[in-house]
Amino acid sequence: MYRYDEFDHQMVQDRVEQFRDQVNRRISGEITEDAFKPLRLMNGVYLQLHAYMLRVAIPYGTLSGSQMRKLAHIAREYDRGYGHFTTRQNIQYNWPSLDRIPDLLNELAEVEMHAIQTSGNCIRNVTSDQYAGAIANEVEDPRIISEVIRQWSTFHPEFSFLPRKFKIAVTGHENDRAAIRFHDIGIVIKQNDQGEVGYEVHVGGGLGRTPFIAKKIGDFVPAEKLLAYLEAVMRVYNMLGRRDNSYKARIKILVHEIGEAEMRRLVEEEFTKIDARDVLSLPHAELNRIAAYFAPPAFEVLSAPFEIFEAAKASNSAFADWVENNVVEHRQEGYAIVNISLKPIGGIPGDATDVQMDALADMAANYSFDEIRVTHQQNLVLPHVRQEDLPALFVQLQETELATPNIGLISDQIACPGLDYCNLANARSIPIAQEISTRFEDLKQQSNIGDLSIKISGCINACGHHHIGNIGILGVDKKGTEFYQLSLGGSHDENAALGDITGPAFTSEQVVGAVENIVDSYLQLRTDDEPFIDTYRRVGMAPFKERLYANV
Amino acid sequence: MAQHVSKGARFQAVTANRLSDGEVIYFAGDNGWTENFQTAKIADGAEASKELLQAAMTDDFELLLLEPYLFEVIDAGNANFNPASVREVIRAAGPTIRLDLGKQAEA
Numbered sequence: 277m278y279r280y281d282e283f284d285h286q287m288v289q290d291r292v293e294q295f296r297d298q299v300n301r302r303i304s305g306e307i308t309e310d311a312f313k314p315l316r317l318m319n320g321v322y323l324q325l326h327a328y329m330l331r332v333a334i335p336y337g338t339l340s341g342s343q344m345r346k347l348a349h350i351a352r353e354y355d356r357g358y359g360h361f362t363t364r365q366n367i368q369y370n371w372p373s374l375d376r377i378p379d380l381l382n383e384l385a386e387v388e389m390h391a392i393q394t395s396g397n398c399i400r401n402v403t404s405d406q407y408a409g410a411i412a413n414e415v416e417d418p419r420i421i422s423e424v425i426r427q428w429s430t431f432h433p434e435f436s437f438l439p440r441k442f443k444i445a446v447t448g449h450e451n452d453r454a455a456i457r458f459h460d461i462g463i464v465i466k467q468n469d470q471g472e473v474g475y476e477v478h479v480g481g482g483l484g485r486t487p488f489i490a491k492k493i494g495d496f497v498p499a500e501k502l503l504a505y506l507e508a509v510m511r512v513y514n515m516l517g518r519r520d521n522s523y524k525a526r527i528k529i530l531v532h533e534i535g536e537a538e539m540r541r542l543v544e545e546e547f548t549k550i551d552a553r554d555v556l557s558l559p560h561a562e563l564n565r566i567a568a569y570f571a572p573p574a575f576e577v578l579s580a581p582f583e584i585f586e587a588a589k590a591s592n593s594a595f596a597d598w599v600e601n602n603v604v605e606h607r608q609e610g611y612a613i614v615n616i617s618l619k620p621i622g623g624i625p626g627d628a629t630d631v632q633m634d635a636l637a638d639m640a641a642n643y644s645f646d647e648i649r650v651t652h653q654q655n656l657v658l659p660h661v662r663q664e665d666l667p668a669l670f671v672q673l674q675e676t677e678l679a680t681p682n683i684g685l686i687s688d689q690i691a692c693p694g695l696d697y698c699n700l701a702n703a704r705s706i707p708i709a710q711e712i713s714t715r716f717e718d719l720k721q722q723s724n725i726g727d728l729s730i731k732i733s734g735c736i737n738a739c740g741h742h743h744i745g746n747i748g749i750l751g752v753d754k755k756g757t758e759f760y761q762l763s764l765g766g767s768h769d770e771n772a773a774l775g776d777i778t779g780p781a782f783t784s785e786q787v788v789g790a791v792e793n794i795v796d797s798y799l800q801l802r803t804d805d806e807p808f809i810d811t812y813r814r815v816g817m818a819p820f821k822e823r824l825y826a827n828v
Numbered sequence: 829m830a831q832h833v834s835k836g837a838r839f840q841a842v843t844a845n846r847l848s849d850g851e852v853i854y855f856a857g858d859n860g861w862t863e864n865f866q867t868a869k870i871a872d873g874a875e876a877s878k879e880l881l882q883a884a885m886t887d888d889f890e891l892l893l894l895e896p897y898l899f900e901v902i903d904a905g906n907a908n909f910n911p912a913s914v915r916e917v918i919r920a921a922g923p924t925i926r927l928d929l930g931k932q933a934e935a
Contacts, residue, residue, distance in 0.1 A: 373850070
């Protein structure tokens, strides 16, 4: 993992003290809320319905055990004993007191963490593939270039007051687990026939009230030129992005309005200028220095048979189910990638208690080279676990209620905090997710349904990614009452697609039945093992819609 | 700031969040601010609502709170009132998915 150098330490520490002073001045009345609000937002502090909310950055979703332990400590000492992992691989605390946040941030700084780039119109915390460095057939560990981007973008003076927020995601694998086509910039690391590595740059994706799939404008940017290329994109956006209307201020609107070809031309033009000055070329020595932090851990050379693992699978069906659904093949023989579901049946998607976080810190230390990942689907990952350790790990996960075997299944839903917490929400999301997971509790039934993503947002801002759920649910407000609009056919991966709205919205009492109706239609319409998304792509909306509204 | 002012609303109250910790508070008239919706002052009619908001926003209100606004309440009979929107019901009680948290947990 990346370790802070003296500059990183100093920057974060200075920022904490600066914010402490700002909080004191706000409380004493020296500065107004109008003056203070942008300052607190730059430090990840939002005001929500019941309290302040603090969003803590987890760069590219990678955490050490000691960092997780600190997150648990903060949940316990500064909050109400839990935290919420988000679709941007961050963690949010729902109840911190403003006057204690400077102390909280000081504690975070002790473990090289902070809340910088989690709010405001800057380049936000970079997100990436949760299987980075662990999955087979990866071109390059995406955290290397993510860290380079983090260092380049943090406090970048030119890009601190953009027209709107700006999100970058990186994947180094052909299977996109980072939803890169729905980011302002999405980067896919590629290898050409000569074995050289380059970066494919997608621009102008996003969700919210106007969703778009990003357009590929950079085909194969070499590593040493990537920052110059990204700077060119940022500069074009900063100059031309709309500042007159916040709803039209994201780069996706710019790309949509001027078109892909013009965007490509403008970026190339700017890139040529930047490149001619040669001030942003990445030195190989520096790239190598950062890459060294992400070198694979000291894996043991292991080979089959893995008797403890095989015996547990044969004798313990709960373990076998969990392996089937939550464990993924590792690049190194004898190791496994372990997904930890934060979606217990009837639970709150993404929430973890301080006790669970402490336990996970121990499990990471004991079984996974002290590494934990956060996924954009609001789950966690232990990336490097010996297969022979899986049975022992499973027992510990069961003891801490973290062994739900539902990764990728219908109960593994994304849900934003919704109207239970959020100041922007129009409707609740979490209770709908809870009711759906309870309705589909039976694991046999879930396995029969197979891969099916449900994503729920409590408003059009789409923090719950409803546009890209196989089934998307959007909460809307009708005169103070909650309604839910459904969409079908969305997909976040390399075959990116936006869902189609089914028709009129449903009440909170009706919506779970409507989801069940859609699932029943799918089970009748599918052929053999066809996943939901393939059935939808084959048959389209009509047969689903016909059944869905038959009795309305 | 999301406001839920219904044009046709007869009864309204004033709410805000406390500066120090973000706690939901309600304007209680001469008694200042209260954490409990039941002790909030209720205005009857548009003119009285406007006056209530003005009374709440004293010169130094920013020392105590942020984002004060009017919201609709409904007469539930026997001198009881309830917030009209789901949003304000949730603010007055706490998250519906964690009954152990928020004001509802202290009741």
